[in-house]
Structures are given as C-alpha cells and as structure tokens.
Amino acid sequence: MILMMAWRNIWRNKMRSLVIILSIALGLFAGISVLGLYQGMMKSRVRNVIDAEQSHLQIHNPNFKKDYEPKFVLPNGPSVLKMVDALPQVKASSPRSITNGMLATASGSSGVQINGVIPDMEYKTSQLKAKIIEGKPFDAARKNQVIIGKKLATRMKLKTGAKLVLTFTDTAGNLVSGAFRVAAIYRSDNAPLDEKNVYVNIKDLDNLLNIPGAFHEIAILLKNDGDVGQVQQLLKQKFPGYQVENWREISPETDLLVKTTDQYSYIIMVIIMFALAFGIINTMLMAILERTREIGMMVALGTTRIRIFLLILTETIFITITGTPIGIAAGWFIINYFNKHGLDVSGMGGEMMSSFGFGTMIYPEFPIGKLFGVLVIVISTALISCLFPAMKALRLRPSEALAR
Amino acid sequence: MADIEKEAANKETVIDAHNISKVYNPDTIPVYAVNNVHLHLLKGEFTALVGPSGSGKTTLLNLIGGLDKPDSGNIYINGVDITQLSSGELIDFRLKNIGFVFQSFNLIPVLTAKENVEFIMLLQGANQSQRDIRIKQLFSQIQLEDKLDARPAQLSGGQQQRVAVARALASMPRFVLADEPTANLDSQSASNLLDIMAKLNEEEGITFLFSTHDQRVIDRARRVIRLVDGKIVSDSAAVATEHA
Numbered sequence: 001m002i003l004m005m006a007w008r009n010i011w012r013n014k015m016r017s018l019v020i021i022l023s024i025a026l027g028l029f030a031g032i033s034v035l036g037l038y039q040g041m042m043k044s045r046v047r048n049v050i051d052a053e054q055s056h057l058q059i060h061n062p063n064f065k066k067d068y069e070p071k072f073v074l075p076n077g078p079s080v081l082k083m084v085d086a087l088p089q090v091k092a093s094s095p096r097s098i099t100n101g102m103l104a105t106a107s108g109s110s111g112v113q114i115n116g117v118i119p120d121m122e123y124k125t126s127q128l129k130a131k132i133i134e135g136k137p138f139d140a141a142r143k144n145q146v147i148i149g150k151k152l153a154t155r156m157k158l159k160t161g162a163k164l165v166l167t168f169t170d171t172a173g174n175l176v177s178g179a180f181r182v183a184a185i186y187r188s189d190n191a192p193l194d195e196k197n198v199y200v201n202i203k204d205l206d207n208l209l210n211i212p213g214a215f216h217e218i219a220i221l222l223k224n225d226g227d228v229g230q231v232q233q234l235l236k237q238k239f240p241g242y243q244v245e246n247w248r249e250i251s252p253e254t255d256l257l258v259k260t261t262d263q264y265s266y267i268i269m270v271i272i273m274f275a276l277a278f279g280i281i282n283t284m285l286m287a288i289l290e291r292t293r294e295i296g297m298m299v300a301l302g303t304t305r306i307r308i309f310l311l312i313l314t315e316t317i318f319i320t321i322t323g324t325p326i327g328i329a330a331g332w333f334i335i336n337y338f339n340k341h342g343l344d345v346s347g348m349g350g351e352m353m354s355s356f357g358f359g360t361m362i363y364p365e366f367p368i369g370k371l372f373g374v375l376v377i378v379i380s381t382a383l384i385s386c387l388f389p390a391m392k393a394l395r396l397r398p399s400e401a402l403a404r
Numbered sequence: 405m406a407d408i409e410k411e412a413a414n415k416e417t418v419i420d421a422h423n424i425s426k427v428y429n430p431d432t433i434p435v436y437a438v439n440n441v442h443l444h445l446l447k448g449e450f451t452a453l454v455g456p457s458g459s460g461k462t463t464l465l466n467l468i469g470g471l472d473k474p475d476s477g478n479i480y481i482n483g484v485d486i487t488q489l490s491s492g493e494l495i496d497f498r499l500k501n502i503g504f505v506f507q508s509f510n511l512i513p514v515l516t517a518k519e520n521v522e523f524i525m526l527l528q529g530a531n532q533s534q535r536d537i538r539i540k541q542l543f544s545q546i547q548l549e550d551k552l553d554a555r556p557a558q559l560s561g562g563q564q565q566r567v568a569v570a571r572a573l574a575s576m577p578r579f580v581l582a583d584e585p586t587a588n589l590d591s592q593s594a595s596n597l598l599d600i601m602a603k604l605n606e607e608e609g610i611t612f613l614f615s616t617h618d619q620r621v622i623d624r625a626r627r628v629i630r631l632v633d634g635k636i637v638s639d640s641a642a643v644a645t646e647h648a
Contacts (some may be wrong), residue, residue, distance in 0.1 A: 300471050302527050303527060305495070399466045
C-alpha cells in the first residue's frame with residue numbers, strides 16, 4: 001500500500017511533480033550527453049592514435065628509443081617483418097626508418113622527425129594517403145620526395161613542389177643533408193604531430209643514413225583491437241630481444257587522458273545531480289509541509305515512523321525514476337543522431353581540438369557501459385535528497401500536527 | 405444503588421486516569437489545559453466530554469489517546485500505564501487499542517474509502533480474507549456499501565465521517581476517541597452519524613468517548629462529563645450514582 005500511496009501522492013500536485021520530473025530528465029539528459037560526447041571524443045582520439053599515428057603495436061631495437069640513434073636498427077628487420085605479416089591477426093604493417101633532423105628552406109628551419117616509409121605499406125597502416133590535402137602521394141619514379149604536415153607547411157611557408165633540405169646525422173655520426181621536394185601536404189587531427197613529422201621514401205632515407213635495407217620500427221595494425229594483448233605476448237615470445245610495445249605504452253598520455261576523462265565525466269554527472277538534489281529537496285519539503293496534518297494523523301492511527309520514512313523515500317524515488325527513462329531516452333535519441341551525422345565543432349575551437357589531438361567532427365557514443373554508474377548516481381541523489389524532508393516529517397508530534 | 409454499583413463492578417475498566425495535568429508555557433505564563441483530572445471509563449460507555457472552547461477537551465482526549473504526554477499523573481488503558489511508554493511503543497499501542505475519529509475527518513485523500521479503512525488493518529498485519537470480511541461488515545454498519553471505491557473528495561462530509569468511524573473500528577480497538585465528530589456536519593449527517601455510533605455502542609458494546617459542544621450529541625450520550633478550565637466540574641455518572 002505504501003507503493004500505491006507514494007505513487008498517488010506524487011500526482012497530487014501534478015504541475016510541481018512534472019516540473020521536478022522534467023528537471024531530473026533534463027539533468028540526466030545533460031549528464032548522459034556529456035558522457036556520450038566524452039566517450040565519442042576519447043574513442044575518436046584512441047582511433048586516431050591507433051589508425052593514424054602509432055598503430056596497435058610497434059617493434060624496435062631496445063636501444064633505439066633512448067636517443068633515436070640511427071645505428072640502432074631492427075636486427076633482421078626484413079625477416080621479422082615477414083613473420084609479423086604472416087600472423088592472421090595482423091591487418092597491415094609498415095617498416096619505418098626514423099631519424100631526427102633539421103628541415104631548412106631559404107626562409108628558415110625547423111626541427112623535425114623524418115620518417116622513411118614504404119609508401120604502399122604506410123598508406124595501409126597510418127592512412128597517410130587519406131590525410132593528403134594538397135599535392136599527390138609519393139611517385140615511385142621520383143626520388144627525394146617529402147610529404148609534410150599542413151601546420152609545418154604554413155609555418156615554413158612551403159607549398160607543393162617547393163624545395164627543402166633535410167639535415168641529420170648518419171649511423172657513423174656524420175652530418176648528412178639531402179635536398180627534397182614537397183610532393184604533398186597532409187593534415188591529421190593532431191596538429192603537433194603534423195608540425196613535427198615529415199615522410200620520405202625509405203630508400204632515400206636509408207641511403208643517406210647508410211643503412212640500406214634496414215629500418216628502425218615496424219608499426220603493426222591489427223584486425224581487432226581486442227587482440228593487442230595476445231599478439232603483443234606472442235611477439236615478445238617470438239622476438240625476445242626486441243622491444244614490443246602496445247599503443248598504451250607508446251602513447252601513455254592518451255591512456256591517461258581516456259582514464260581521467262572517464263573520471264571527469266562522472267564528476268560532471270555528480271555536479272549536475274547535486275544541483276538537482278536541491279530541486280528534489282525543495283519539492284519533497286513542500287509536499288511534506290502541505291501534508292503535516294495528514295502525516296500527523298497517520299502517526300496517530302498507528303503508522304510507525306519507519307513507514308512514514310519509507311513513504312517519503314518511495315515518493316522521492318518514484319519522482320526520480322520517473323524522470324530517469326525520459327532523460328535516458330532523450331539522451332539516447334540525441335546521441336544516436338549525432339553519432340550518425342557527427343557533431344562539427346570546427347566553429348567552436350577546432351584549432352584547439354586539433355592541438356590536443358582531437359578531430360573537429362565528434363561522433364558521440366551512448367555510454368551504455370556507464371549507465372549502471374549513472375543509475376547509481378541518480379538513485380543515490382534521490383536517497384540523499386529525501387533525508388532532510390523525511391527527518392522533518394519524522395520530527396512531527398501527532399498532537400501538534402493534527403492541530404495545524 | 406446496590407444494583408448500579410454491582411453493574412459497574414462487573415464491567416471492565418477501559419480508561420483509568422489519575423491526577424493528570426497538562427501545562428502549556430510552564431516557564432512563562434503557565435496555562436493548565438488539563439488540571440488534576442481523574443477519569444474512570446468502563447467498557448461499553450457512551451460518554452460525552454463537554455465544555456466551552458478552550459476548556460481542555462481536545463487536550464484531555466490527546467492525553468488519553470497517547471498522542472501527547474501529561475506533565476503529571478498516570479493513564480491506565482486496560483491496565484497499561486501509557487505515560488510510561490516510549491514514542492514507538494505508543495504508536496503500536498494506539499494501533500492495537502485505540503480508534504480515532506477527528507473533527508475534520510482526516511481521511512487520506514489519495515486512498516479510496518475502502519483503502520482508508522483497509523490501511524489500518526494492513527498496519528496490523530491482517531491478511532486479505534480478514535480484511536475483506538471486516539470491510540464488508542464495517543461498510544454495512546456505516547451504510548456506505550456503494551461508496552467503497554470513492555475517494556474522500558467524492559464523498560459528502562457526513563459520508564467521510566462515517567468512513568472515519570469505520571476506520572476507527574477497523575482495528576477492533578478497546579475504545580474510540582472522537583474529537584468533535586459532528587462539528588463539521590449538517591444536522592441530518594450529524595444525526596445519521598450519531599445513530600450509527602449509538603447502534604455500534606448498544607449492539608457491539610463499543611466504548612465511545614467524544615468531545616463535543618453539540619447539544620444533539622450531548623442529548624444522546626449516556627454519560628456527560630463537563631470540563632471547565634481543564635477541570636472536571638460535573639460527571640453525570642457520579643450524579644447518577646449519588647441519586648441512586
């Protein structure tokens with residue numbers, strides 16, 4: 001009967017109950033939207049890291065990443081690459097020769113990381129071809145071509161066809177230079193990387209580095225994200241003297257970002273619910289003050305205080321959970337819409353997003369995995385919110401309440 | 405005289421209040437709402453507590469009903485001193501022993517007439533069949549069998565007060581306290597209600613103690629206790645005993 005009374009009680013003042021139910025729905029919608037937006041952004045960032053930057057796994061000579069010295073090539077690189085490619089979980093792989101050097105033009109210079117790549121393999125692994133916004137991909141018939149990032153091109157005032165000089169040290173420590181021509185300009189969702197990374201043909205770079213046929217890195221893209229751990233273990237067993245890292249180890253800042261964003265989104269949810277709690281407290285307090293006489297009468301007739309508390313608690317929970325499905329449904333609808341069509345934030349700080357490695361098109365995702373946590377927060381809010389009004393009701397003395 | 409004393413001695417004592425007082429504003433200007441009252445009520449009595457406004461009728465009913473505690477004195481209900489009970493024990497005691505009828509009906513507005521009566525039985529833990537039998541019997545007695553599913557707002561004042569009487573009797577209490585039960589009723593409704601209460605008293609021996617200053621109620625009462633400034637100034641039972 002308490003359940004029935006609680007349900008009927010919340011509809012005694014329809015307008016007031018509807019306002020608070022809609023407030024809860026709106027708060028929940030806002031919270032779920034923030035969670036969905038963050039989840040979409042993080043997923044997009046992780047996808048960028050995997051699909052366009054680091055791949056799932058990378059193999060290096062254990063000494064290479066200490067100082068990026070070109071002499072620390074991957075031992076037996078071609079045969080390792082062949083074995084990696086033979087694994088059924090591997091979608092694509094790309095060998096890379098890497099060195100740090102100086103890019104110089106007539107107007108200035110800039111420190112860059114020079115990546116020597118096999119074009120066709122790199123296109124499949126890091127989507128380099130898809131990121132080109134000006135010019136054409138590497139031409140197999142031409143030597144000393146370079147693909148540079150848009151941000152670097154803008155800063156160095158470089159256009160396609162322009163000449164530049166790349167200077168770096170070879171394996172013997174000699175300073176070597178090569179004149180390259182800009183074949184294309186690319187733009188990714190990570191402006192700092194665009195500014196730092198330039199791509200040349202692996203043969204051109206290996207000749208200058210004096211490491212013909214060798215390379216420093218194998219980037220491995222897997223068919224399934226879930227296979228990372230298993231394949232990493234397998235590669236570590238197969239190549240014990242090599243450094244095999246997954247994307248979380250290569251890009252720990254991304255992993256940290258994903259984890260902290262999860263926590264932030266819950267904090268935002270709690271803040272929204274905290275604000276809503278005051279609305280719920282106000283509503284329930286009004287409902288109880290209006291019913292002082294009735295509650296006093298119920299106690300007079302023999303209703304225990306725990307039953308009165310349960311009645312108020314149930315009313316609060318009903319109000320809260322009535323708003324919950326509305327908020328969740330609205331959140332689901334909006335998130336699904338933008339998940340399909342994308343949310344273009346280029347007009348609202350696209351530069352800033354790019355400088356943090358995020359795309360300007362966000363595809364929010366309904367946070368189904370966080371729904372339980374959201375419900376726990378909502379129910380907790382209801383429980384906490386009803387305490388003060390309930391205490392007020394429990395303090396009523398029946399003789400005084402009946403006299404009002 | 406011997407017969408009346410014998411009859412009284414045979415009847416079970418329901419309420420036995422000794423020297424009860426209730427003082428408001430004890431630290432400033434003390435107001436004795438109830439002043440050293442002795443009250444002895446036997447099973448089956450149909451008693452009116454009368455007096456002008458502010459004479460302490462409602463306070464005395466609240467004290468006897470365990471809704472308030474006296475500042476001094478003891479109140480025994482069926483041998484239990486309710487002044488010594490804790491707040492929680494009093495709630496349970498009221499549920500099992502006392503029926504209440506309030507001046508302004510005080511039905512729960514979100515429950516139907518039937519549910520209002522059933523509510524008390526649910527608090528007592530009665531099962532479905534016990535509740536059904538009792539509800540049928542009570543609504544027959546208050547002559548509202550056709551209003552079981554009506555909400556209080558759909559009932560007249562008289563009908564609401566009859567439902568309140570049924571609710572008071574639902575728990576099969578030892579006695580019913582009614583605070584000005586006819587105050588908000590027109591004469592016809594008041595008369596109907598009194599008929600029902602008198603019938604329940606005569607046929608089922610239910611003890612009623614009601615406060616009133618309605619002459620129609622006073623005329624129907626078999627015992628009239630007059631209260632002035634918190635003191636009992638007359639008691640028809642005592643007079644009857646003396647005359648006898």
